[in-house]
Amino acid sequence: MFTFGYKSRITKLKESLRDKYDTELDTIRCRIDMDDSILDDYIVDRKSPDYQQVFTAGNPLVSVCIATYNRCELLLERTIPSVLQQTYRNIELVIVGDCCQDATAERVARLDDPRVKFVNLPERGRYPDDPMFRWMVAGSIPMNHALGMASGDFITHLDDDDRFPLDRIEKLLRFTQENRYDFVWHPFYYEKDIDKWLLKDAQDFAAGQVTTSSVFYHKWFRRIGWDINAYRLKEPGDWNRFRKFRYLGVKAARFPEPMLYHYKERNQRNG
Secondary structure (H helix, E strand, O other), X not given: OHHHHHHHHHHHHHHHHHHHHHHHHHHHHHHHHOOHHHHHHHHHHOOOHHHHHHHOOOOOOEEEEEEEOOOHHHHHHHHHHHHHOXXXXXXXXXXEEOOOOOOHHHHHHOOOOOOEEEEEOOOOOOOOOOHHHHHHHOOHHHHHHHHHHOOOOEEEEOOOOOEOOOOHHHHHHHHHHHHOOOEXXXXXXXXXXXXXXXXXXXXXXXXXXXXXXXXXXXXXXXXXXXXXXXXXXXXXXXXXXXXXHHHHOXXXXXXXXXXXXXXXXXXOOOO
């Protein structure tokens, strides 16, 4: 019994030290790859009426950004409906193709929904050849383009083969506004095998727990985009971006309910 308790305390101490080390390393990285003006601007801007007004707006616009590449069927049959059928209606859906060569453009055009904006980039992003490095940053180009097109007071993202629960935006918006949070993340379900779902509890604002489609944040952070060179730091592009938010000292919180279904990839074409 004593031995078990001792081992448990040692394990917790190791985890605490590792978390402290990771946080300090992230701070060093941010000092290297962030312009000092971003922190200075954030400190000033967060106190401004323009920044604060989104928290009291009665019907703020929410931008949902999707980067896609040759996933026409899943995009149209699963992902887009989970956005357009949200219980909260004042949204814009910004979809940017990474030079899609399937029927994505034609199928999206047929939606005939004024809330949908679609652009197909004329050239595919130039990503690393190494599969792991490529995974870390693939889609950075269209994701940044979507950010540039987004005009909402709040912004969120969705991978092109995943889906939201239909009340996600309504719940996250209320949670964010009532507490004046800059940044919110939440647990999510992920498909380990076909039709076998597990819960990612995402207790902490940390690498491996916060992902592209599990966040909701203030429009100010559009200015911090995805870094296509994140792989050089051995970082996934989403965490490379979000640890910069954390460095700024954002008022962040975890929404307790799972608000995403993250599917196992099975039809992405490489290119």
